[in-house]
Amino acid sequence: MARITPLEWPVLRQLRSRDSTGRGAAVTSQKTRRTAPRTEDADTVVQSVCPYCAVGCGQKVYAKDDRVIHIEGDPDSPISRGRLCPKGAASEQLVNSSGRQTKVLYRAPRAREWEELDRDRALNMIADRFVESRRRHWEDEDEHGNPVNRTMGIASLGGATIDNEENYLIKKLFSAAGAVQIENQARI
Structure with a gap:
């Protein structure tokens, strides 16, 4: 010293x-x-939204060499005005966690092992199953002959980590597909 x-x-x-x-x-x-500030070494700064709840607090994400080095509240956000709760402030740990799943895994029915899928194949599998379930369970009329134009083979349960805009779009998508069982974790 x-x-x-x-x-x-x-x-x-x-x-x-x-x-x-x-x-x-x-x-x-x-x-x-x-x-010196922790963010001084950053070569990229992007605006984002905190993933933890439906409030949608604004974040500034600082990255260096394609790795997140710091996340802080975005003072330009009209929602949070630069503030983050403890979980939002610690969301850098979520991004850089060694236990974070970064690949799509699929386990076929009755299979014992998971297999890795590329993202396009996984999305196509989901879309094919969605369309097939809608087609197979479509109802033009109920048991009394009233027109219903719905499917009981598709349901949606939204999470509280999705912001209001995303929940709105999900509601519109599932309603347009004919689903009537649309719920959200925040209401349950």
Whole structure:
């Protein structure tokens, strides 16, 4: 540990400088002068939305070499005005977690092992099953002959981590597909 000479004492620095109130450079330590923001090394800054709840707080995501290095509240967000809850502030750990699943895994019926799928194949499988279930369970009329134009083979349960806009679009998609069983975790 380096010794501090009496000439470096804050009171003497204050008297030698023009900082008469002792609120500026005179009282700033060497350690503080060497300190740099965590975000200084970032080569990319993007705006995002916190993934944890339906509030939709704005985030600034700082990345270096295609890796997230810091996440903080976005002061330009009209929703959160730069603030994040503890979970939102710690969402960098979610992104960089060693346990994060980054590949699509599929286990066929009665299979014991998971297999890796590419994203396009997985999306096509989901779309094919969605359309087939809608077709197989479509009802033009109920048991009394009333027109219903619905399917009972598709349901949606939205999560609270989806913001209001996404929930609105999901509701519209499933309603347009004829589904009537549309619910959200926030209401249950």
